[in-house]
Amino acid sequence: MAVVRTQDIKKIYEMGDVTVEALKGVDLEVEVGEYISIMGPSGSGKSTLFNMIGGLDKPTSGKVYIDDVDVAQLDAYELAWLRCRKIGYIFQSFNLIPVMTALENVTLPMVFAGLTSDEARDKGVILLGKVGLGERISHKPYELSGGQQQRVAVARAFANDPAIILADEPTGNLDLVTGTEIIELLRQMNKEYGATVISATHDHKMLSVSDRVVWVRDGVVDRIVNREDLNIRVGTIDGSA
Amino acid sequence: MAQQKATASREIGSQVNLPLSKAIEISFNSVKIRFGRSLITVSGIVLAIAFLMSIWTNTAIIDSLKRSNDPTINLKLQQKGIDIDPDSAASSQERSKNTWLIVLSLLVCLVGITNAMLMSVTERFREIGTMKCMGALDGFIIKIFLLESSFMGTAGTIIGVIVGFSLTMLLDTISYGSQLYQYVPWVGIVQFGLMAIVIGSFLSLTGGILPAYRAAKMEPVDAMRLEV
Numbered sequence: 001m002a003v004v005r006t007q008d009i010k011k012i013y014e015m016g017d018v019t020v021e022a023l024k025g026v027d028l029e030v031e032v033g034e035y036i037s038i039m040g041p042s043g044s045g046k047s048t049l050f051n052m053i054g055g056l057d058k059p060t061s062g063k064v065y066i067d068d069v070d071v072a073q074l075d076a077y078e079l080a081w082l083r084c085r086k087i088g089y090i091f092q093s094f095n096l097i098p099v100m101t102a103l104e105n106v107t108l109p110m111v112f113a114g115l116t117s118d119e120a121r122d123k124g125v126i127l128l129g130k131v132g133l134g135e136r137i138s139h140k141p142y143e144l145s146g147g148q149q150q151r152v153a154v155a156r157a158f159a160n161d162p163a164i165i166l167a168d169e170p171t172g173n174l175d176l177v178t179g180t181e182i183i184e185l186l187r188q189m190n191k192e193y194g195a196t197v198i199s200a201t202h203d204h205k206m207l208s209v210s211d212r213v214v215w216v217r218d219g220v221v222d223r224i225v226n227r228e229d230l231n232i233r234v235g236t237i238d239g240s241a
Numbered sequence: 242m243a244q245q246k247a248t249a250s251r252e253i254g255s256q257v258n259l260p261l262s263k264a265i266e267i268s269f270n271s272v273k274i275r276f277g278r279s280l281i282t283v284s285g286i287v288l289a290i291a292f293l294m295s296i297w298t299n300t301a302i303i304d305s306l307k308r309s310n311d312p313t314i315n316l317k318l319q320q321k322g323i324d325i326d327p328d329s330a331a332s333s334q335e336r337s338k339n340t341w342l343i344v345l346s347l348l349v350c351l352v353g354i355t356n357a358m359l360m361s362v363t364e365r366f367r368e369i370g371t372m373k374c375m376g377a378l379d380g381f382i383i384k385i386f387l388l389e390s391s392f393m394g395t396a397g398t399i400i401g402v403i404v405g406f407s408l409t410m411l412l413d414t415i416s417y418g419s420q421l422y423q424y425v426p427w428v429g430i431v432q433f434g435l436m437a438i439v440i441g442s443f444l445s446l447t448g449g450i451l452p453a454y455r456a457a458k459m460e461p462v463d464a465m466r467l468e469v
Contacts, residue, residue, distance in 0.1 A: 058460065074253060083375070100274070112377050113257075114259070
Protein backbone atom coordinates (compact mmCIF):
# COMPACT_ATOMS: atom_id res chain seq x y z
CA MET A 1 0.00 0.00 0.00
CA ALA A 2 1.59 3.23 -1.11
CA VAL A 3 1.16 6.17 1.21
CA VAL A 4 2.91 8.54 -1.17
CA ARG A 5 3.02 8.18 -4.94
CA THR A 6 4.41 10.62 -7.46
CA GLN A 7 3.66 10.44 -11.14
CA ASP A 8 6.08 12.00 -13.59
CA ILE A 9 6.51 15.21 -11.59
CA LYS A 10 8.43 18.04 -13.16
CA LYS A 11 9.38 21.38 -11.68
CA ILE A 12 10.67 24.26 -13.73
CA TYR A 13 11.95 27.43 -12.10
CA GLU A 14 12.06 30.57 -14.16
CA MET A 15 14.73 33.00 -13.11
CA GLY A 16 14.58 35.92 -15.48
CA ASP A 17 15.45 34.58 -18.92
CA VAL A 18 16.91 31.35 -17.62
CA THR A 19 14.68 28.36 -16.96
CA VAL A 20 16.02 25.68 -14.67
CA GLU A 21 14.52 22.23 -14.78
CA ALA A 22 14.89 21.09 -11.18
CA LEU A 23 12.88 17.89 -11.62
CA LYS A 24 12.65 16.11 -14.96
CA GLY A 25 9.89 13.61 -14.29
CA VAL A 26 10.09 11.61 -11.09
CA ASP A 27 8.07 8.48 -10.33
CA LEU A 28 8.28 7.26 -6.77
CA GLU A 29 6.24 5.08 -4.46
CA VAL A 30 6.62 5.05 -0.71
CA GLU A 31 5.08 2.24 1.31
CA VAL A 32 3.34 2.64 4.66
CA GLY A 33 5.71 2.47 7.62
CA GLU A 34 8.82 2.71 5.50
CA TYR A 35 11.90 4.71 6.45
CA ILE A 36 13.12 6.14 3.19
CA SER A 37 16.01 8.47 2.44
CA ILE A 38 16.24 10.67 -0.60
CA MET A 39 19.93 11.19 -1.27
CA GLY A 40 21.79 13.33 -3.69
CA PRO A 41 24.24 16.20 -3.93
CA SER A 42 22.97 19.75 -3.49
CA GLY A 43 21.34 21.00 -6.64
CA SER A 44 20.21 17.51 -7.57
CA GLY A 45 16.57 18.38 -7.01
CA LYS A 46 16.11 16.36 -3.86
CA SER A 47 14.84 19.29 -1.82
CA THR A 48 12.44 20.20 -4.62
CA LEU A 49 11.16 16.62 -4.76
CA PHE A 50 10.83 16.66 -1.00
CA ASN A 51 8.77 19.86 -1.02
CA MET A 52 6.45 18.42 -3.68
CA ILE A 53 5.84 15.27 -1.64
CA GLY A 54 5.05 17.38 1.40
CA GLY A 55 2.53 19.56 -0.40
CA LEU A 56 4.72 22.56 0.39
CA ASP A 57 5.13 23.48 -3.25
CA LYS A 58 3.28 22.72 -6.46
CA PRO A 59 4.85 20.77 -9.34
CA THR A 60 4.85 22.39 -12.78
CA SER A 61 3.42 19.16 -14.18
CA GLY A 62 2.73 15.66 -12.93
CA LYS A 63 0.81 14.48 -9.90
CA VAL A 64 1.48 13.78 -6.24
CA TYR A 65 -0.84 11.34 -4.47
CA ILE A 66 -0.95 11.12 -0.70
CA ASP A 67 -3.09 8.18 0.42
CA ASP A 68 -4.34 7.94 -3.17
CA VAL A 69 -5.62 11.51 -3.10
CA ASP A 70 -4.30 13.92 -5.71
CA VAL A 71 -2.82 16.81 -3.73
CA ALA A 72 -3.45 19.29 -6.56
CA GLN A 73 -7.20 18.65 -6.26
CA LEU A 74 -7.37 19.74 -2.61
CA ASP A 75 -8.77 23.11 -1.61
CA ALA A 76 -7.09 25.34 0.97
CA TYR A 77 -8.97 23.82 3.89
CA GLU A 78 -8.14 20.25 2.90
CA LEU A 79 -4.51 21.13 2.24
CA ALA A 80 -4.23 22.72 5.69
CA TRP A 81 -5.85 19.63 7.20
CA LEU A 82 -3.35 17.44 5.37
CA ARG A 83 -0.39 19.47 6.61
CA CYS A 84 -1.81 19.52 10.10
CA ARG A 85 -2.74 15.88 10.65
CA LYS A 86 -1.33 13.72 7.89
CA ILE A 87 2.19 15.10 7.66
CA GLY A 88 4.73 16.13 10.26
CA TYR A 89 7.59 18.35 9.11
CA ILE A 90 11.16 18.50 10.36
CA PHE A 91 13.50 21.12 8.92
CA GLN A 92 17.24 21.55 8.68
CA SER A 93 17.10 24.85 10.56
CA PHE A 94 14.57 23.51 13.10
CA ASN A 95 12.10 26.37 12.43
CA LEU A 96 10.86 26.57 15.97
CA ILE A 97 8.94 29.72 16.83
CA PRO A 98 11.64 31.62 18.74
CA VAL A 99 9.41 33.32 21.28
CA MET A 100 7.58 30.15 22.31
CA THR A 101 8.70 27.57 24.85
CA ALA A 102 9.42 23.98 23.82
CA LEU A 103 5.97 22.95 25.03
CA GLU A 104 4.19 25.78 23.23
CA ASN A 105 6.02 24.89 20.02
CA VAL A 106 4.91 21.26 20.31
CA THR A 107 1.32 22.14 21.12
CA LEU A 108 0.91 24.67 18.29
CA PRO A 109 -0.08 22.07 15.66
CA MET A 110 -2.52 20.59 18.16
CA VAL A 111 -4.12 24.00 18.66
CA PHE A 112 -4.54 24.25 14.88
CA ALA A 113 -6.10 20.77 14.95
CA GLY A 114 -8.71 22.07 17.37
CA LEU A 115 -7.57 20.41 20.60
CA THR A 116 -8.30 22.25 23.84
CA SER A 117 -5.34 23.80 25.67
CA ASP A 118 -5.44 21.13 28.40
CA GLU A 119 -5.50 18.19 25.99
CA ALA A 120 -2.69 19.77 23.99
CA ARG A 121 -0.56 20.38 27.07
CA ASP A 122 -0.92 16.80 28.34
CA LYS A 123 -0.04 15.36 24.95
CA GLY A 124 2.83 17.80 24.50
CA VAL A 125 4.38 16.83 27.84
CA ILE A 126 4.22 13.13 26.89
CA LEU A 127 5.81 13.79 23.49
CA LEU A 128 8.61 15.92 24.92
CA GLY A 129 9.25 13.16 27.45
CA LYS A 130 9.54 10.64 24.62
CA VAL A 131 12.20 12.68 22.83
CA GLY A 132 14.13 13.03 26.10
CA LEU A 133 13.30 16.65 26.94
CA GLY A 134 10.90 16.05 29.83
CA GLU A 135 12.93 18.38 32.03
CA ARG A 136 13.14 21.26 29.59
CA ILE A 137 9.56 21.80 28.47
CA SER A 138 9.46 25.47 29.47
CA HIS A 139 12.76 26.44 27.86
CA LYS A 140 12.80 28.79 24.87
CA PRO A 141 14.63 27.63 21.71
CA TYR A 142 17.64 29.89 22.35
CA GLU A 143 18.10 28.20 25.73
CA LEU A 144 18.44 24.82 24.02
CA SER A 145 21.30 23.30 22.05
CA GLY A 146 20.90 22.51 18.35
CA GLY A 147 20.28 18.84 19.10
CA GLN A 148 17.70 19.68 21.73
CA GLN A 149 15.97 22.11 19.38
CA GLN A 150 15.76 19.39 16.75
CA ARG A 151 14.29 17.05 19.37
CA VAL A 152 11.58 19.63 20.03
CA ALA A 153 10.99 19.75 16.27
CA VAL A 154 10.69 15.94 16.18
CA ALA A 155 8.15 16.04 19.02
CA ARG A 156 6.26 18.79 17.17
CA ALA A 157 6.23 16.74 13.97
CA PHE A 158 4.53 13.88 15.84
CA ALA A 159 2.01 16.21 17.52
CA ASN A 160 -1.08 15.10 15.59
CA ASP A 161 -0.07 11.45 15.05
CA PRO A 162 0.74 11.95 11.37
CA ALA A 163 0.98 9.10 8.88
CA ILE A 164 4.02 10.66 7.24
CA ILE A 165 7.07 12.40 8.69
CA LEU A 166 8.99 14.57 6.26
CA ALA A 167 12.49 15.48 7.35
CA ASP A 168 14.50 17.91 5.23
CA GLU A 169 18.20 17.52 6.07
CA PRO A 170 17.34 16.89 9.73
CA THR A 171 21.01 16.46 10.64
CA GLY A 172 22.34 19.22 8.37
CA ASN A 173 22.97 21.71 11.16
CA LEU A 174 24.11 19.18 13.77
CA ASP A 175 27.45 17.64 14.68
CA LEU A 176 28.20 13.95 14.16
CA VAL A 177 27.10 12.66 17.58
CA THR A 178 23.98 14.80 17.86
CA GLY A 179 23.08 13.95 14.27
CA THR A 180 23.30 10.24 15.02
CA GLU A 181 21.10 10.74 18.08
CA ILE A 182 18.43 12.49 16.00
CA ILE A 183 18.56 9.76 13.35
CA GLU A 184 18.13 7.09 16.00
CA LEU A 185 15.30 9.05 17.60
CA LEU A 186 13.55 9.28 14.23
CA ARG A 187 14.00 5.55 13.67
CA GLN A 188 12.66 4.78 17.13
CA MET A 189 9.61 7.03 16.64
CA ASN A 190 9.11 5.47 13.20
CA LYS A 191 8.89 2.02 14.79
CA GLU A 192 6.85 3.09 17.78
CA TYR A 193 4.23 5.16 15.94
CA GLY A 194 4.37 3.32 12.62
CA ALA A 195 4.71 6.60 10.76
CA THR A 196 6.34 6.61 7.35
CA VAL A 197 9.55 8.62 7.47
CA ILE A 198 10.79 10.34 4.32
CA SER A 199 13.96 12.33 4.66
CA ALA A 200 16.01 14.30 2.18
CA THR A 201 19.62 14.14 3.18
CA HIS A 202 23.19 13.76 2.11
CA ASP A 203 24.20 12.43 5.48
CA HIS A 204 25.61 8.91 5.08
CA LYS A 205 24.76 8.11 8.69
CA MET A 206 21.17 7.97 7.49
CA LEU A 207 21.90 4.97 5.25
CA SER A 208 22.17 2.38 7.99
CA VAL A 209 18.65 3.02 9.33
CA SER A 210 16.86 3.49 6.01
CA ASP A 211 14.70 0.74 4.55
CA ARG A 212 15.28 2.15 1.11
CA VAL A 213 17.48 4.84 -0.34
CA VAL A 214 16.50 6.84 -3.39
CA TRP A 215 19.40 8.48 -5.17
CA VAL A 216 18.47 11.60 -7.09
CA ARG A 217 20.76 13.12 -9.66
CA ASP A 218 20.12 15.94 -12.12
CA GLY A 219 16.40 15.96 -11.45
CA VAL A 220 15.79 12.26 -12.04
CA VAL A 221 15.82 9.17 -9.84
CA ASP A 222 19.23 7.65 -10.43
CA ARG A 223 18.66 4.41 -8.57
CA ILE A 224 16.70 2.97 -5.64
CA VAL A 225 18.53 0.67 -3.28
CA ASN A 226 17.04 -1.60 -0.61
CA ARG A 227 18.74 -1.89 2.73
CA GLU A 228 19.93 -5.47 2.16
CA ASP A 229 21.92 -4.36 -0.85
CA LEU A 230 22.95 -1.16 0.83
CA ASN A 231 25.21 -2.59 3.53
CA ILE A 232 27.50 -4.04 0.92
CA ARG A 233 27.69 -0.74 -0.91
CA VAL A 234 28.50 1.17 2.25
CA GLY A 235 31.20 -1.41 2.84
CA THR A 236 32.76 -0.81 -0.53
CA ILE A 237 32.59 2.97 -0.12
CA ASP A 238 34.30 2.70 3.23
CA GLY A 239 36.76 0.17 1.85
CA SER A 240 37.78 2.27 -1.11
CA ALA A 241 38.06 5.41 1.02
CA MET B 242 -14.98 -3.77 9.74
CA ALA B 243 -11.28 -3.22 10.05
CA GLN B 244 -11.14 -2.41 6.38
CA GLN B 245 -13.90 0.14 6.77
CA LYS B 246 -11.97 1.87 9.52
CA ALA B 247 -8.88 1.91 7.35
CA THR B 248 -10.68 3.62 4.45
CA ALA B 249 -12.22 6.16 6.81
CA SER B 250 -8.83 7.15 8.15
CA ARG B 251 -7.51 7.55 4.63
CA GLU B 252 -9.97 10.25 3.70
CA ILE B 253 -8.85 13.84 3.66
CA GLY B 254 -10.76 16.03 6.07
CA SER B 255 -11.30 19.74 6.09
CA GLN B 256 -9.37 21.96 8.48
CA VAL B 257 -11.55 23.57 11.14
CA ASN B 258 -11.82 27.31 11.52
CA LEU B 259 -10.55 28.23 14.97
CA PRO B 260 -12.79 30.56 17.00
CA LEU B 261 -11.93 34.26 17.18
CA SER B 262 -11.17 33.93 20.89
CA LYS B 263 -8.26 31.61 20.04
CA ALA B 264 -6.91 34.14 17.53
CA ILE B 265 -7.19 36.89 20.14
CA GLU B 266 -5.41 34.71 22.69
CA ILE B 267 -2.56 33.84 20.31
CA SER B 268 -2.07 37.37 19.01
CA PHE B 269 -2.23 38.91 22.48
CA ASN B 270 0.35 36.42 23.76
CA SER B 271 2.49 37.09 20.73
CA VAL B 272 2.58 40.83 21.46
CA LYS B 273 3.23 40.13 25.15
CA ILE B 274 5.97 37.56 24.56
CA ARG B 275 8.01 39.80 22.28
CA PHE B 276 7.37 42.73 24.56
CA GLY B 277 10.71 44.40 23.86
CA ARG B 278 10.22 44.17 20.10
CA SER B 279 6.59 45.30 20.33
CA LEU B 280 7.71 48.25 22.42
CA ILE B 281 10.07 49.43 19.67
CA THR B 282 7.33 49.09 17.05
CA VAL B 283 4.86 50.90 19.28
CA SER B 284 7.30 53.70 20.08
CA GLY B 285 7.78 54.27 16.35
CA ILE B 286 4.03 54.82 16.11
CA VAL B 287 3.96 56.92 19.29
CA LEU B 288 6.68 59.26 18.01
CA ALA B 289 5.04 59.79 14.64
CA ILE B 290 1.61 60.46 16.11
CA ALA B 291 2.97 62.64 18.94
CA PHE B 292 4.73 64.82 16.36
CA LEU B 293 1.55 65.19 14.30
CA MET B 294 -0.57 65.86 17.37
CA SER B 295 1.80 68.46 18.79
CA ILE B 296 1.92 70.37 15.52
CA TRP B 297 -1.88 70.33 15.28
CA THR B 298 -2.41 71.32 18.91
CA ASN B 299 0.15 74.09 18.80
CA THR B 300 -1.27 75.58 15.60
CA ALA B 301 -4.78 75.51 17.02
CA ILE B 302 -3.73 77.12 20.30
CA ILE B 303 -1.74 79.92 18.66
CA ASP B 304 -4.64 80.65 16.28
CA SER B 305 -7.01 80.88 19.17
CA LEU B 306 -4.63 83.07 21.20
CA LYS B 307 -4.33 85.50 18.29
CA ARG B 308 -8.08 85.73 18.01
CA SER B 309 -8.44 86.40 21.76
CA ASN B 310 -6.85 89.89 21.46
CA ASP B 311 -5.80 89.69 25.11
CA PRO B 312 -3.18 92.47 25.61
CA THR B 313 -0.84 90.43 27.88
CA ILE B 314 -0.98 87.49 25.52
CA ASN B 315 -0.47 89.69 22.49
CA LEU B 316 2.70 90.98 24.12
CA LYS B 317 3.98 87.46 24.72
CA LEU B 318 3.13 86.44 21.15
CA GLN B 319 5.08 89.40 19.82
CA GLN B 320 8.01 88.55 22.08
CA LYS B 321 8.02 85.10 20.45
CA GLY B 322 8.14 86.77 17.04
CA ILE B 323 4.58 85.84 16.03
CA ASP B 324 2.73 88.50 14.08
CA ILE B 325 -0.68 89.15 15.63
CA ASP B 326 -2.19 90.93 12.65
CA PRO B 327 -3.89 88.19 10.59
CA ASP B 328 -3.71 90.21 7.36
CA SER B 329 0.02 91.00 7.41
CA ALA B 330 2.50 89.42 5.04
CA ALA B 331 4.33 87.80 7.95
CA SER B 332 1.12 86.13 9.06
CA SER B 333 0.40 84.56 5.70
CA GLN B 334 3.99 83.42 5.49
CA GLU B 335 3.58 81.77 8.86
CA ARG B 336 0.39 80.08 7.75
CA SER B 337 2.11 78.49 4.79
CA LYS B 338 4.97 77.44 7.07
CA ASN B 339 2.43 75.76 9.37
CA THR B 340 0.75 73.98 6.47
CA TRP B 341 4.15 72.72 5.41
CA LEU B 342 4.84 71.49 8.95
CA ILE B 343 1.53 69.60 9.04
CA VAL B 344 2.19 67.98 5.67
CA LEU B 345 5.65 67.04 6.90
CA SER B 346 4.33 65.48 10.10
CA LEU B 347 1.75 63.51 8.09
CA LEU B 348 4.62 62.21 5.94
CA VAL B 349 6.56 61.26 9.07
CA CYS B 350 3.49 59.34 10.23
CA LEU B 351 3.06 57.58 6.90
CA VAL B 352 6.69 56.51 6.60
CA GLY B 353 7.34 55.88 10.29
CA ILE B 354 4.29 53.78 11.04
CA THR B 355 4.28 51.71 7.86
CA ASN B 356 8.00 51.08 8.26
CA ALA B 357 7.62 49.96 11.87
CA MET B 358 4.76 47.61 11.02
CA LEU B 359 6.36 46.30 7.80
CA MET B 360 9.56 45.40 9.64
CA SER B 361 7.80 43.72 12.53
CA VAL B 362 5.88 41.48 10.12
CA THR B 363 8.48 40.77 7.44
CA GLU B 364 10.99 39.57 10.03
CA ARG B 365 8.44 36.87 10.84
CA PHE B 366 7.96 35.44 7.33
CA ARG B 367 9.70 32.23 8.32
CA GLU B 368 7.35 31.91 11.26
CA ILE B 369 4.37 32.38 8.95
CA GLY B 370 5.69 29.64 6.65
CA THR B 371 6.20 27.33 9.61
CA MET B 372 2.69 27.99 10.86
CA LYS B 373 1.32 27.10 7.43
CA CYS B 374 3.25 23.82 7.56
CA MET B 375 1.68 23.10 10.94
CA GLY B 376 -1.74 23.44 9.37
CA ALA B 377 -2.73 27.07 9.95
CA LEU B 378 -5.28 28.42 7.50
CA ASP B 379 -4.36 31.55 5.55
CA GLY B 380 -7.32 33.34 7.07
CA PHE B 381 -6.21 32.48 10.58
CA ILE B 382 -2.71 33.86 10.01
CA ILE B 383 -4.15 37.06 8.57
CA LYS B 384 -6.53 37.31 11.52
CA ILE B 385 -3.66 36.97 14.01
CA PHE B 386 -1.63 39.69 12.32
CA LEU B 387 -4.69 41.91 11.94
CA LEU B 388 -5.27 41.68 15.68
CA GLU B 389 -1.61 42.20 16.54
CA SER B 390 -1.39 45.26 14.30
CA SER B 391 -4.54 46.72 15.79
CA PHE B 392 -3.35 46.11 19.37
CA MET B 393 -0.06 47.84 18.69
CA GLY B 394 -1.55 50.48 16.38
CA THR B 395 -4.31 51.54 18.77
CA ALA B 396 -2.07 51.54 21.84
CA GLY B 397 0.65 53.46 20.00
CA THR B 398 -1.73 56.04 18.55
CA ILE B 399 -3.55 56.73 21.81
CA ILE B 400 -0.28 57.09 23.71
CA GLY B 401 1.03 59.28 20.90
CA VAL B 402 -1.99 61.58 21.04
CA ILE B 403 -1.68 61.92 24.83
CA VAL B 404 2.09 62.51 24.70
CA GLY B 405 1.87 65.02 21.85
CA PHE B 406 -0.96 66.94 23.47
CA SER B 407 0.54 67.04 26.97
CA LEU B 408 3.98 68.11 25.82
CA THR B 409 2.55 70.92 23.71
CA MET B 410 0.33 72.10 26.55
CA LEU B 411 3.30 72.05 28.90
CA LEU B 412 5.50 74.07 26.56
CA ASP B 413 2.74 76.56 25.76
CA THR B 414 1.92 77.00 29.44
CA ILE B 415 5.56 77.84 30.07
CA SER B 416 5.48 80.35 27.18
CA TYR B 417 2.10 82.02 27.72
CA GLY B 418 1.26 81.44 31.37
CA SER B 419 -1.82 79.86 32.88
CA GLN B 420 -4.27 82.39 31.38
CA LEU B 421 -3.76 80.36 28.21
CA TYR B 422 -6.27 77.80 29.47
CA GLN B 423 -9.31 80.05 28.93
CA TYR B 424 -8.46 80.26 25.24
CA VAL B 425 -7.66 76.60 24.51
CA PRO B 426 -9.94 75.43 21.63
CA TRP B 427 -10.93 72.12 23.28
CA VAL B 428 -13.41 71.04 20.62
CA GLY B 429 -10.89 71.53 17.83
CA ILE B 430 -8.18 69.68 19.74
CA VAL B 431 -10.44 66.71 20.45
CA GLN B 432 -11.27 66.60 16.74
CA PHE B 433 -7.57 66.62 15.88
CA GLY B 434 -7.00 63.87 18.46
CA LEU B 435 -9.68 61.68 16.86
CA MET B 436 -8.25 62.34 13.41
CA ALA B 437 -4.79 61.35 14.61
CA ILE B 438 -6.20 58.12 16.05
CA VAL B 439 -7.92 57.30 12.76
CA ILE B 440 -4.77 58.05 10.73
CA GLY B 441 -2.49 56.10 13.09
CA SER B 442 -4.73 53.05 13.30
CA PHE B 443 -5.31 52.99 9.56
CA LEU B 444 -1.61 53.25 8.75
CA SER B 445 -0.56 50.60 11.26
CA LEU B 446 -3.25 48.21 10.04
CA THR B 447 -2.34 48.54 6.36
CA GLY B 448 1.38 48.44 7.16
CA GLY B 449 0.92 45.23 9.12
CA ILE B 450 -1.67 43.48 7.01
CA LEU B 451 -0.24 43.84 3.52
CA PRO B 452 2.98 41.86 4.20
CA ALA B 453 1.12 39.33 6.37
CA TYR B 454 -1.42 38.80 3.59
CA ARG B 455 1.37 38.35 1.07
CA ALA B 456 3.18 35.80 3.24
CA ALA B 457 0.01 33.90 4.13
CA LYS B 458 -0.91 33.49 0.47
CA MET B 459 2.53 32.14 -0.49
CA GLU B 460 3.43 28.48 -0.68
CA PRO B 461 5.03 27.63 2.69
CA VAL B 462 8.47 26.93 1.20
CA ASP B 463 8.56 30.33 -0.46
CA ALA B 464 7.61 32.08 2.78
CA MET B 465 10.31 30.19 4.68
CA ARG B 466 12.95 30.76 2.04
CA LEU B 467 12.39 34.51 1.93
CA GLU B 468 15.21 36.41 3.56
CA VAL B 469 14.36 39.94 4.50
